Amino acid sequence: MTGLQQFLWWLLAVTGTVAAVALTVLALVGDLDTADQLASVVGAVVGLIALSVSIYTIIRTQASEHPPVRAQGGSNAAGGSIRNAKARDATSVRVAPDTAGGISAGGGSNAAGGSIDGSSAYKGG
Structure with missing residues (x-):
């Protein structure tokens, strides 16, 4: 794993943990409706990122499947x-x-x- 890949994995892990903790605190301390709306937006963004990564992986795999x-x-x-x-x-x-x-x-x-x-x-x- 390259340094950039390792950095991105750590960044993803830290961002996910911070988002989960923030949404939990907002749900416990703040308004439940606001937490629900924010969680919906975060879920939609994560879903779009996952879709982009999966399409990139499929394209990359098809290109490297056939060696010369x-x-x-x-x-x-x-x-x-x-x-x-x-x-x-x-x-x-x-x-x-x-x-x-x-x-x-x-x-x-x-x-x-x-x-x-x-x-x-x-x-x-």
């Missing part, structure tokens, strides 16, 4: 599952490993983000 997929040198790569794939690289050229992240295959190999079933890979002449 790369295949080179007679290879097979898939973001999902691979079934009965045959990979063969008969060249003698070495393929540099991919360091960009995601799913990658090189040099006559198979790589999948899901399961690999019944596949074979061969490197050589």
Whole structure:
């Protein structure tokens, strides 16, 4: 968790605690109708914030769900599952490993983000 995220969580916790205590004191000491109206407004604001956070989370999750997929040198790569794939690289050229992240295959190999079933890979002449 980054420093900003930790700060925001603490800010949220403190703000919620202060609001709960203030509404309780207002209900006990002050006018119950005023406390009821204020609690309704606070509840509506919290609901809108929660809706915004959930929409942001859905959009962010969908964007990061599909990692980049790369295949080179007679290879097979898939973001999902691979079934009965045959990979063969008969060249003698070495393929540099991919360091960009995601799913990658090189040099006559198979790589999948899901399961690999019944596949074979061969490197050589």
